[in-house]
Structure formats: C-alpha cells, structure tokens
Amino acid sequence: MLFLSNNSFSGEIPSNLSYCSNMIFLDLGFNMLKGNLPTELGSLSKLRTLILQVNSLMGNILPSSGNLSSLQEFASSENNFSGMIPETLGQLRNLNFLDLFGNKFVGTIPISIFNISALAWLDVGENQLEGGLPSDLGFTLPNIKIINMGNNYLTGPIPESISNASNLEEIQFYQNDFTGKVPSFSKMRGINWINIQFNNLGGEQSTDLDFLCSLTNSTKLKVLGISGNAFRGLLPDCISNLSTTLSQFWLADNHISRTLPYGIGSLINLEILQIQGNHISGNIPSEIRNLNKLKILDLSQNKLSGQIPESFGNLSMLIHLDLNSNNFRGSIPSSLKNCQNLLFMSLSTNNLSGYIPPEIMGLSSLSIYLDLSQNSLIGPIPKEVGKLQHLGELRLDGNKLSQHIPSSIGSCISMERLYVQDNFFEGPLPSLMSSMRGLQVLNVSNNQLSGQIPKFLESLNLTNLSLSYNDFEGALPIGGVFRSAILTSIVGNKKLCGGLPDFQLPKCYYKESKQKRISGIAKILISSISALVGVACILSLLYVFWFRRNKNASASSSSEDGFLHVSYHNLLKATCGFSSTNLLGVGSFGSVYRGLLDQTQSVVAIKTLDLTCxxxxxxFIAECEVLRRIRHRNLVKVLTACSGFDFNGNDFKALVYEFMSNGSLDEWLHPTTSQYTERNKLSLLERVNIAIDVACALDYLHHHYEMPIVHCDLKPSNVLLDDEMNGHVGDFGLARFLPEATHKLLVDQSSSVGVKGSFGYVAPEYGAGSAVSTEGDVYSFGVLVLEMFTGKRPIDDTFENGLDLHRFTKAALADRVEKAIDPILLQEIEELEKRRTIAPEGKNRSWCSIKDCLVLIIEVGITCSFESSKERMGIYDALTKLQGMRKKLLEFIVIV
Structure with missing residues (x-):
C-alpha cells in the first residue's frame, strides 16, 4: 500500500511504480501532479484501489486499464483528463466505485460501463459527455447506489427502468438536456437525494408532477431539486405526505400554476424552499408558519396575492426572504421583526402600502440586501435605518415616501448602493451621509430635494451618481465623481451652475451685499464667543469628572442623573461575596464575576480591580474615560462604575458591564475539556461574522469618534459573545485617545513604554518604543483573524526556529491554504462539499468557492499583521474585504 495524498507533490507520476507488482493500494490524490498517466501502471494486476483525484493530470485515462483486473475503486475526479472514456473500463468486473467527475471527457458513456453489475458508485458529472442512457440501465446496474451525470450534454428520456434500481440513494442528472416524463421512484425507499434540475423535462400538462407522489414512501429523502425544467400543471396535494426529513425543495423556474397546497406546512424540517419563477397564484397558506426551520424562502416572480402573512414572524431562522414581483397588498407585517437572522429581504414590485415599520427598517442583521422598491409605501424613512450598519444595498425607489432623508442613514457605513429615486423626498441631503465611505452608487433622482449639492460627495468612492430632476441649486462640485458627466447625472436641476464644461451648465455669478458682509462679521464674533463659552464648559466638565472620580461613591443605588449607582455592598451581594463559583475570569488588573443586581434584577458582569497591581x-480611570464616551453595537456596554471603600476601609473600584452569555471568543477557539461538552464548535460563518463585528468596532474607534481611540489590547479573551453570537470588544484598561496631547489632558498615562498589551498580539514597533497608533490595533486584529481561522495561538507549541502564526499562514497561503485551516472548519467544509451538486448554477462551486473565501480571509489577516506598520491594511479596508467575502460565502451557502 502506498499513501501519498495531500503532500503537495508536483511533476509527473514515475513509470517505475509499475515495478511494485504486488501493490494493492495507491493513493496520489490532492497533490499537484501533472502530465499523462504512465501506461505502465496498467500492469498492476493486483491493484484494488487507485486514487488520483484533485491533481492536474491530463491526456487519456489508461488505455490498458482493462488489465487492472483486480481494481475495485478508481477515483480520478477533478483533473484535466480528456478524450473518450475507454471502453476497456467495462472489463473491470470487480469495479464498484468509479469517479471521473470534473474532467474534460467527450463522446458517449461506453455501454460496457453500464454492464458492470458490481458498480455501486458511478460519477461522470461535470464533463462534456453526450448521447442518451441505455433503456435497461435499472436492470444492468442492480447494485447502484450513487449515480451522478450532472452538467453534461446528455439527451433523451430518463430510462423508465431506473425505477427498478431499488438501492439508489442519490440521483444527480442536473444540467443536461433530458426530456419527457420523469419515471416513478416508488421502489427507491432509501433514496435521499434527487437533483434533476435544469433539463427540459415535463411539458405534458397535468401529469408532469405525478412522479412526486411516488416519493411518499421514501422516508430518507432530504433533497429534491426539479427547478429549471418545463413542468406544468399544479403542485399535487401529495407533497404533504413527503418525508419530514426533506430539508431542501427546489421547484423554481417551471410553469407550475394554481395555488400552493396547504399540506406544504407538513414539511416541518424544510430549510430551503424555492418556488420562484412559476405561475403560482392565490394566498400564501397560513400553514407555512409550521416551517420554523426555514432559512431560505423564495416565492418571487409568481402571481401570489393577498397580504403577506403575519405568521411569517414564526420563521425566525430565515436568512433569505424573497417575495418580489407578485401581487401582495396591504402593509408590511411588523412580525418580520422576529426574523433576527435575516441577511437578505426583497418585497419589491408588489402593491404594498402604508408606512415602513420601524422594526423592519431596524433589522440590524440585514447585511446583503433590503429591497422595498416599486410599491406604494408612504411616509418617511424611519430613523431606525441607521441600524443597518452592515447592509450592502438598500432599495426604496418607486414608492410614495416623503419628508427629509433621515440623517441617521449616515450610520450605514457599509452600504455600497442606495436607491431612493422616484419618491417625494424634500430638503437637503443630510451631511452625515459623508460617513458612508463605502457608497458606490447613489440615486436620488425624481424627488423634491433642494439646497446645494454637498461637497462631501466628491470624497466618496462613487462610481454612479444620479441627482436628476430635483431642485438642487448653486455650484456643481468638480472633484471625485463630478469629474465625469457619464458617471454623474444632474439633468432637471435648473438652478445649478459651474462644474466642468462637459455638464454644460451656466457660469456661477456671486453678489455679496453690504448686509451680508456685516452679517459675516457678526457670525465671526458669535463664533469666537461660542468658542470661549465652549472652553469654559469643557473645563467645568473636567472639574466635575475629577470631583466625582475622587468622591466616595458608596452611596445610593439610584440618582437624579438617571444612571445606576451601586456600592461595594451592592456588588458584594450580587456576587455572593465575590464567590469563586461566580468567577468568570482573571485579567492583568483584576477579576470578573457574574452577578445579579438587586436594583434591576438583571445578570451583569462585574470587573473588580486589584489596586495592589x-x-x-x-x-480603571482610562476605561471609565473611554466607556463613558463611546457607543457602538460591537463594544461591550458599561452600565455603571463603583469607586469607594470596602468594609475594611480599603480602596475599592469596579466596573459593571452587560453580561455576555456566550463568554469570550478565546473560550470557543481553545475550549477546555469541560467546555467541549457544553458548547458547539464555531462554524465558518460564525467566525466570519465575529471577525466583521470586531472590525466594525475598531473602525468606529479609529475613524468615527471625535478623536481616534486605540484599544491597545485586542485579543480573543477581550472579544465577548452575546446570545446571538455577536462579537463585542471589551477591556479598555489600556486604551489611549489620539492625539496623545489630548489624552494627556484627560488621563496621565503618557508613557509609550508603559504600553503592555498581551504577548503575541502586541505590534512589533511598540517593543521598539514607538508611540501608540491605530496601526498597532490593526496588527492585533490581523493576528486575531489568523488565530480564528487556523485554531492556533500566535505563539503555538508547534512553531520552531523563529516561526510564528504570521509566517506559518503566509507559507501555507503560498502552498495550500487548507494546511493552515482549523481542522474543525475543514470538517464543516467536507460536509458542504457533499452537497455541492445540488447547486443550480456553476460547476463544482463548493471547494473552489470556500477556498477563495478562506484565501481572502487569510490574506486579510496576513496583510494586517505585517511587521512594518506602513505595509498594513487599514481597518476600514479590512472590514470591506471581509464583508465582501461574507457575501460570496453566503451566496454559496444559499446555493447549496
């Protein structure tokens, strides 16, 4: 036996392997081998298993393969083999596993292969094969369990005889040109996967879908895909009797008509239901509320009517909801607020009316797409739109919305495309839109907007801007997108002037009256006086802060200022005397306990400071100063602080935070033996979401507060996870305000040498005495990202001879990225790989799609953790790349 898989071997397969005449097992899979197969391998008459999959081998499969008389397993998928599949393969009477998936084979499938009665697995998918299938296929392959012929050019009917292959577990005939009626599957009780999508099956009106009723005895059925065919008629009521194990049901892009059967609510384990692009009419049955495991629901491009059911609020697992291009009327149900996992929602092109529910506009989980366009919605955009901080595209065009565009939309810092044209919006564009630095497309045409075109639009990365048919006035900016009359549309604004010549606007003429000059002087005086008053206010606030910080705060639990006040006694009671049973963790400056506050009856996390350190x-002062100023959904929220004395008269200081029920990221990445039984493993998507949450928090600290804040101690133990596994950055005990001079005024912590951080996460320049910078946080973030996806700490026991996490992953990226990936993630990817062929579009998108995502993630981690701070990626760019990667990943997950 010779096991040589997954070793990055390159070059050609040596012909002298044929000298190993007694070899029974040869595995060369998952390498980088190229060239033709040596014909000498055909002499290995005792060989039982030959594995060549995932290489770059080319040419013909062994013409002498008929001599491999003992061969039982032959896997050569995902290479570049070409030409005809040799007829001699049919001479291998002991063959039970034949995998030729993902090559460049042409011609017909040799009839001899269909005569190998021992064959249990036949995979010739993703080639360029043509012709039809033998009519007796079901009789000549009595032991067949898996048959994959997807994505070829096969024609003719699916043989009726296939119904006799009672051992079949998986049928993959997708993306061919099969025609006619689908045979019965009634004898296939063990079948779990049927994918006949994207053919030309059906077309015989009312009987097209009768074969669905033959599956009611298939108790293991999980996936059923019939999208993209010519099926007509109605969806039979018998689908209510399909197995409750069914998790994916694909019916899209056919000619199915009439109403949805009420029995569809019986398929209680459905996770994906796609019926878009048919002629389904009537109301959505209320029984759909029973499908509470649904993740993807697509009923778009049908003729559905009535109201969107309030029962959709029961579908709390939904991540993708598409109801566009139907005839729905009435208001948008506010119950959709319960769908807290939604990433994509489209309700466009219906007859919906009424106001946009604030709860829906504030669904912060939405990160890919929200489309409410082409309806009859009225009123303003709810201010809750600011909660869509991660949304990529928002479409509200073609409604009857009015009033001002809310300034809160400036919080949508990840938005790339915003369409609000064809409404009745008025007033100026809000100045806070200048924060939307990811914006690429902005269309506000055909409204009643007024005022000057904001200069900040020049600084955005816009590739398409439409301001047409409004009432804008004044000078047209000349920078950024305004350099191009092709990318910028301004027609229908009669009061505009200036701009570049291509816009053909009149010149701007300015007349300054005496009254205006006097007014200008008055404004300068008012501004100066305001500045002096402002300085006085700041000094007063600083005095109040100093006074309150040094005051014994052991008094009452409530106060007129509205903030929760706690004493040492309150916290002692909340933690049962700071009992070890409530201890959550120990840090550099103290301990964190779980506590129950009497004042609010809420569970909190209490950080007590060890003042002897x-x-x-x-x-304590630094953390108070930072946390009292900042607010962000991905930062741990501080509830209050306590500064006083304990019962022995010793100084006592503590901070009280919101409790994070899922602990720290470190506990998930490196769980102890006991934690393995208590918690599930972090999935790929969860890790991506947490990385984005941390990047959002850093982007806010570095760019969206009045002065930059540097965290200085970013690491997995300082990233806490709430009920929904959202990441929150905590522990600001080492945080610094920039510029440094401002920070020194507030807190005496000026020494750059005093920066401690945590070993392995601290930027290299800090060790050389460099000043604190946002680039230092970026370095820590890069290390954290690499740790999240490799499962290795920055200083791992396996690293030797100067190797560290950065160098380890960089080397793996240049070789095979999967060598560096956490084995837990590789197991998850293998599961996704098994479902690859249900994908309705693209060839072999599974591993390639996920590998592309993993490469991008590792590249972000590597680029952020470069030794030179000048070479590091900015946190906003890292955030943008990760969000883009998540979209690709979600598109793939939606498909499979």
Missing part, C-alpha cells in the same frame, strides 16, 4: 488605578 501597578497601573490598576490608571487602567
């Missing part, structure tokens, strides 16, 4: 008091 050097720097603990400064850490």
């Amino acid at each position: 050097d720097g603990a008091s400064k850490s």
Whole structure:
C-alpha cells in the first residue's frame, strides 16, 4: 500500500511504480501532479484501489486499464483528463466505485460501463459527455447506489427502468438536456437525494408532477431539486405526505400554476424552499408558519396575492426572504421583526402600502440586501435605518415616501448602493451621509430635494451618481465623481451652475451685499464667543469628572442623573461575596464575576480591580474615560462604575458591564475539556461574522469618534459573545485617545513604554518604543483573524526556529491554504462539499468557492499583521474585504 495524498507533490507520476507488482493500494490524490498517466501502471494486476483525484493530470485515462483486473475503486475526479472514456473500463468486473467527475471527457458513456453489475458508485458529472442512457440501465446496474451525470450534454428520456434500481440513494442528472416524463421512484425507499434540475423535462400538462407522489414512501429523502425544467400543471396535494426529513425543495423556474397546497406546512424540517419563477397564484397558506426551520424562502416572480402573512414572524431562522414581483397588498407585517437572522429581504414590485415599520427598517442583521422598491409605501424613512450598519444595498425607489432623508442613514457605513429615486423626498441631503465611505452608487433622482449639492460627495468612492430632476441649486462640485458627466447625472436641476464644461451648465455669478458682509462679521464674533463659552464648559466638565472620580461613591443605588449607582455592598451581594463559583475570569488588573443586581434584577458582569497591581488605578480611570464616551453595537456596554471603600476601609473600584452569555471568543477557539461538552464548535460563518463585528468596532474607534481611540489590547479573551453570537470588544484598561496631547489632558498615562498589551498580539514597533497608533490595533486584529481561522495561538507549541502564526499562514497561503485551516472548519467544509451538486448554477462551486473565501480571509489577516506598520491594511479596508467575502460565502451557502 502506498499513501501519498495531500503532500503537495508536483511533476509527473514515475513509470517505475509499475515495478511494485504486488501493490494493492495507491493513493496520489490532492497533490499537484501533472502530465499523462504512465501506461505502465496498467500492469498492476493486483491493484484494488487507485486514487488520483484533485491533481492536474491530463491526456487519456489508461488505455490498458482493462488489465487492472483486480481494481475495485478508481477515483480520478477533478483533473484535466480528456478524450473518450475507454471502453476497456467495462472489463473491470470487480469495479464498484468509479469517479471521473470534473474532467474534460467527450463522446458517449461506453455501454460496457453500464454492464458492470458490481458498480455501486458511478460519477461522470461535470464533463462534456453526450448521447442518451441505455433503456435497461435499472436492470444492468442492480447494485447502484450513487449515480451522478450532472452538467453534461446528455439527451433523451430518463430510462423508465431506473425505477427498478431499488438501492439508489442519490440521483444527480442536473444540467443536461433530458426530456419527457420523469419515471416513478416508488421502489427507491432509501433514496435521499434527487437533483434533476435544469433539463427540459415535463411539458405534458397535468401529469408532469405525478412522479412526486411516488416519493411518499421514501422516508430518507432530504433533497429534491426539479427547478429549471418545463413542468406544468399544479403542485399535487401529495407533497404533504413527503418525508419530514426533506430539508431542501427546489421547484423554481417551471410553469407550475394554481395555488400552493396547504399540506406544504407538513414539511416541518424544510430549510430551503424555492418556488420562484412559476405561475403560482392565490394566498400564501397560513400553514407555512409550521416551517420554523426555514432559512431560505423564495416565492418571487409568481402571481401570489393577498397580504403577506403575519405568521411569517414564526420563521425566525430565515436568512433569505424573497417575495418580489407578485401581487401582495396591504402593509408590511411588523412580525418580520422576529426574523433576527435575516441577511437578505426583497418585497419589491408588489402593491404594498402604508408606512415602513420601524422594526423592519431596524433589522440590524440585514447585511446583503433590503429591497422595498416599486410599491406604494408612504411616509418617511424611519430613523431606525441607521441600524443597518452592515447592509450592502438598500432599495426604496418607486414608492410614495416623503419628508427629509433621515440623517441617521449616515450610520450605514457599509452600504455600497442606495436607491431612493422616484419618491417625494424634500430638503437637503443630510451631511452625515459623508460617513458612508463605502457608497458606490447613489440615486436620488425624481424627488423634491433642494439646497446645494454637498461637497462631501466628491470624497466618496462613487462610481454612479444620479441627482436628476430635483431642485438642487448653486455650484456643481468638480472633484471625485463630478469629474465625469457619464458617471454623474444632474439633468432637471435648473438652478445649478459651474462644474466642468462637459455638464454644460451656466457660469456661477456671486453678489455679496453690504448686509451680508456685516452679517459675516457678526457670525465671526458669535463664533469666537461660542468658542470661549465652549472652553469654559469643557473645563467645568473636567472639574466635575475629577470631583466625582475622587468622591466616595458608596452611596445610593439610584440618582437624579438617571444612571445606576451601586456600592461595594451592592456588588458584594450580587456576587455572593465575590464567590469563586461566580468567577468568570482573571485579567492583568483584576477579576470578573457574574452577578445579579438587586436594583434591576438583571445578570451583569462585574470587573473588580486589584489596586495592589501597578497601573490598576490608571487602567480603571482610562476605561471609565473611554466607556463613558463611546457607543457602538460591537463594544461591550458599561452600565455603571463603583469607586469607594470596602468594609475594611480599603480602596475599592469596579466596573459593571452587560453580561455576555456566550463568554469570550478565546473560550470557543481553545475550549477546555469541560467546555467541549457544553458548547458547539464555531462554524465558518460564525467566525466570519465575529471577525466583521470586531472590525466594525475598531473602525468606529479609529475613524468615527471625535478623536481616534486605540484599544491597545485586542485579543480573543477581550472579544465577548452575546446570545446571538455577536462579537463585542471589551477591556479598555489600556486604551489611549489620539492625539496623545489630548489624552494627556484627560488621563496621565503618557508613557509609550508603559504600553503592555498581551504577548503575541502586541505590534512589533511598540517593543521598539514607538508611540501608540491605530496601526498597532490593526496588527492585533490581523493576528486575531489568523488565530480564528487556523485554531492556533500566535505563539503555538508547534512553531520552531523563529516561526510564528504570521509566517506559518503566509507559507501555507503560498502552498495550500487548507494546511493552515482549523481542522474543525475543514470538517464543516467536507460536509458542504457533499452537497455541492445540488447547486443550480456553476460547476463544482463548493471547494473552489470556500477556498477563495478562506484565501481572502487569510490574506486579510496576513496583510494586517505585517511587521512594518506602513505595509498594513487599514481597518476600514479590512472590514470591506471581509464583508465582501461574507457575501460570496453566503451566496454559496444559499446555493447549496
């Protein structure tokens, strides 16, 4: 036996392997081998298993393969083999596993292969094969379990005889040109996967879908895909009797008509239901509320009517909801607020009316797409739109919306495309839209907007801007997107002037009256006085902060200022005397306990400072100063602080935070033996979401506060996870305000040498005495990303001779990225790989799609953790790349 798989071998297969005449097992899979197969291998008459999959081998499969008389397993998928499949393969009477998937074979499938009665697995998918299938296929392959012929050019009917292949578990005939009626599957009780999508099956009106009723005895059926055919008639009521194990049901792009059967609510384990592109009419049956495991529901491009059911609120697992291009009327149900996992929602091109529910506009989970366009919605855009911080595209065009565009939309910092044209919006574009630095397309045409065109539009990365048919006035900017009359549309604004010549606007003429000049002087005086008053206010606030910080805060639990006040006694009681049973963790400057506050009856996390530690008091002050100023959904929220004395008269300081029920990221990445039984493993998508959450938090700290804030101690133990596995950055004990001079005014923590951080996460320049910078946080973020996806700590026991996490992943990226990936993720990817062929579009998208995503993630981690701070990627760019990668990943997950 010779096991040589997954070793990055390159070059050609040596012909002298044929000298190993007694070899029974040869595995060369998952390497980088190229060239033709040596014909000498055909002499290995005792060989039982030959595995060549996932290489770059080419030419013909062994013409002498008929001599491999003992061969039982032959896997050569995902290579570049070409030419005809040799007829001699049919001489291998002991062959039970034949995998030729993903090559360049042409011609017909040799009839001899269909006569190998021992064959249990036949995979010739993703080639260029043509011709039909033998009519007696079901009789000549009595032991067949898996048959994949997807994505070829096969024609003719699916043989009726296939109904006799009672051992079949999986049928993959997708993306060919099969025609006619689908045979009965009634004898296939063990079948779990049927994919006959994208052919030309059906076309015989009312009887087209009768074969669905033959599956009611198939108790293991999980996936049923019939999309993209010519099926007509109605969906039979018998689908209510399909197995409750069914998790994916694909019916899209046929000619199915009439109403949805009420019995569809019986398929309680459905996760994907896609019926778009048919002629389904009537109301959505209320029984759909029973499908509470649905993740993807697509009923778009049908003739459905009535109201969108309130029962959709029961579908709390939904991540993708598409109801566009139907005849729905009435208001958008507010119950959709319960769908807290939604990433994509389209309700466009219906007859919906009424106001946009604030709860729907504020669904912060939406990160890919929200489309409410082409309806009859009225009123303003709810201010809750600011919660869509991760949304990529928002479409509200073609409604009857009015009033001002809310300034809160400026919080949508990840938005790339915004369409609000063809409404009745008025007033100026809000200045806070300048924060939408990811915006590429903005269309506000055909409204009643007024005022000057904001200069900040020049600084955005816009590739398409439409301001047409509004009431904008004044000078047209000349920078950024305004350099191109092709990319920018301004027609229908009669009061505009200036701009570049291509816009053909009149010149701007300015007349400044005496009254305006006097007014200008008055404004300068008012501004100066305001500045002096502002300075006085700041000094007063600083005095109040100093006074309150040094005051004994052991008093009452409530106050007129509206903030929760707690004493040492309150916290002692909340933690049962700071009992070890409530201890959550120990850090550099103290311990964190779980507690139950009497005042609010809520569970909280209480961080007590060990004031005997050097720097603990400064850490407390720094954290108070930062946390009282910042607010962001991905930062741990501080509820209150306590600064006083314990019962022995010793100084006591503590911070009280919101409790994060899922603990720290570190506990998930490196669980102890006991934690393995208590928690599930982090999935690929969960890790991506957490990485994006952390990047969002850093982007806010670095770019969206009045002065940059550097965290200085970013690591997995300082990333906490809430009920929904959202990431929150905590522990600001080492945080710094920039510029440094401003920070020194607030807190005496000016020494750059005093920066501690955590070993393995601290930027290299800090060790050389460099000043604190946002680039230092980016370095820590890069290390954290690499740790999340490799499962290795930055200083791992397996690293030797100067190797570290950055160098380890960089080397793997240049070789095979999967060598560096956490084995837990590789197991998950293998599961996704098994479902690859249900994908209705693209060839072999599974591993390639996920590998592309993993490469991008590792590249972000590597680029952020470069030794030179000048070479590091900015946190906003890292965030943008990760969000783009998540979209690709979600598109793939939606498909499979």
